[in-house]
Amino acid sequence: MNSDSWTGQTAYALQAALRLSNERFAEHLGIGVRTVAAWHQKPSLRPKLEMQQLLDTALERASDAERARFAELTSTQPATDPRLTEDPNIVAALEWLDRHARWPPGTSRQRVAERAAAIDPQSLRDRGTRRGWVSQRDVARTLADYYGTASLFTARCGDQLVNTSILTSTDWLDLDCPLVPQHDRLTVASALPEADLQLDEHAADVAVQRLAETLSMNTRMVNSPLYRLLDIAPAAQHLGGSLGVTHFVHYALTMDLLEGELVDAIAAGGPSPMPLRDRYLPDVATVLDLNNRLCSGGVLALTAIARPADPFRGEADYLLLVQERSGSVLNAARRLAVIPKGFHQPLNDVRRDAQVGATLRREMEEELFGRPDIDNTLGQQLSADPMHPSKLSEPMSWLIEQPGRLRMECTGFGLNLVSGNYEFASLIVIDDEDFWTRYGGVVEANWESETLRQYSTTDTDLVTELLTDAAWSNEGLFAMLLGLRRLAQIGGERVKMPPIEWEISE
Known part of the structure; x- marks a missing residue:
């Protein structure tokens, strides 16, 4: 991607594609953990030029499988949020909800995905x-x-x-x-x-x-x-x-x-x-x-x-x-x-x-x-x-x-x-x-x-x-x-x- 097109959301997508924790991703890029946390909190944030270049380099050095995951995560086509299956905290919450609502396993993941797709972020703001x-x-x-x-x-x-x-x-x-x-x-x-x-x-x-x-x-x-x-x-x-x-x-x-x-x-x-x-x-x-x-x-x-x-x-x-x-x-x-x-x-x-x-x-x-x-x-x-x-x-x-x-x-x-x-x-x-x-x-x-x-x-x-x-x-x-x-x-x-x-x- 172009060196000026990274956002907090795409930086997070790269982290997910590399399957790194916040601390490991920060270490991988040579930056502070708080910067990574800021990308999670502000998906529209556009990193500074030097940070964009670090992300470019990390993507260039990624394996073919990691690049494919990144491409899927940043596709313009509607997709299920990867955190529903990859974030252990969200997964634990979904499993807890299935168990206590007496739903078959996977029901809460499907319902949350459908609900999330219908949410207008501006209405929440x-x-x-x-x-x-x-x-x-x-x-x-x-x-x-x-x-x-x-x-x-x-x-x-x-x-x-x-x-x-x-x-x-x-x-x-x-x-x-x-x-x-x-x-x-x-x-x-x-x-x-x-x-x-x-x-x-x-x-x-x-x-x-x-x-x-x-x-x-x-x-x-x-x-x-x-x-x-x-x-x-x-x-x-x-x-x-x-x-x-x-x-x-x-x-x-x-x-x-x-x-x-x-x-x-x-x-x-x-x-x-x-x-x-x-x-x-x-x-x-x-x-x-x-x-x-x-x-x-x-x-x-x-x-x-x-x-x-x-x-x-x-x-x-x-x-x-x-x-x-x-x-x-x-x-x-x-x-x-x-x-x-x-x-x-x-x-x-x-x-x-x-x-x-x-x-x-x-x-x-x-x-x-x-x-x-x-x-x-x-x-x-x-x-x-x-x-x-x-x-x-x-x-x-x-x-x-x-x-x-x-x-x-x-x-x-x-x-x-x-x-x-x-x-x-x-x-x-x-x-x-x-x-x-x-x-x-x-x-x-x-x-x-x-x-x-x-x-x-x-x-x-x-x-x-x-x-x-x-x-x-x-x-x-x-x-x-x-x-x-x-x-x-x-x-x-x-x-x-x-x-x-x-x-x-x-």
Whole structure:
């Protein structure tokens, strides 16, 4: 092909024809893994000239069989998306759907292929725009109406009142729990798969649509293991509870579908029927019945980094980091959230990785310090110990080199009524001013973020205004409020914020 005609889509086709993982394809071309990931996310992207030349060379050196596969994949004739048979994550999702919908093997592949061929990508982008108009307040209000009386988290900052969709209790807030082994005590009760699930016709059809849209929009789906919550017992300075293990496709094709259904119902002007919510999460009793439903979730933290006084910025403060989530993520797309934010999941060691702090340290490495090798959406994880001290980034190595440089606490726990997820709201504090001087220039969000915003704990007006931004995700706002409340208690003169008082609405 001509050297100026490569796009993200054709680059991905070459990768598929060569049958290489993201990491191996990047190595084959001599480029970064993030560049390969960008081609997957932006199929219309046209690489720079030097990148076009690298792709030309790779195609020229391909075998006859590889060239034939590439020609078939890039043919102008309509063809079945090769990921339906070649992407192990999509294949696993199709097999899961056949099994739980009680369909003959291959049925979901055929249905997804037919649905994907009929999708108009522009209509999906238009729907994404409509969804973006639905505010955090709309979501919280609709869920409060649906569930009736519920213990939902509400906070007041100055004269601003903020409501969320986070179900919580007084015993689950202001935990001030250090995320170290003697306090961070979640355990794994069993790594066996959960009980079987049978999908009804509507639930199976929506799952087919999710997979078809995933293919159409090149959204990442990786069937990695996730923790599922079986029991929870948080208390002041202590996290207790038990976990099981599930896989991402189970979550993506069931509970994760509730958010889209909810937001679409609100965007349509409601009240609209929500059959998936009626099936999976019909009442508060079901929300709290953790042992008998799928309850996955994650860890998210407000990051506060001490900075010295500056002649332009002013007095010493903490830098607060807030992300706008990318439209390519499955969870809280295009919403504001604290950073890092990630699913609670094991890497290699199911028992050790059960600690909330383990997930938070991993997410710091991935989302703040740019380690692509622990991002399981970019390639297969083959390292025996990805968080071994010898593999840590330079900023993380510096933080753990001396006690006291890195402080991590869980500030609260709640169940998010959006999808029934559990949320461990946390706070990361770096008190040593030298960190920002040394490493501020390498702190960089990964592909999951569209933008990364900075706020100062001495800028009362802007931070207060931020808390009332309707673009927040509910879990992000929950973590932000509890993190600021705790930071005001421990941050001294660096923090100049109105008091944040929480209450449980009834």
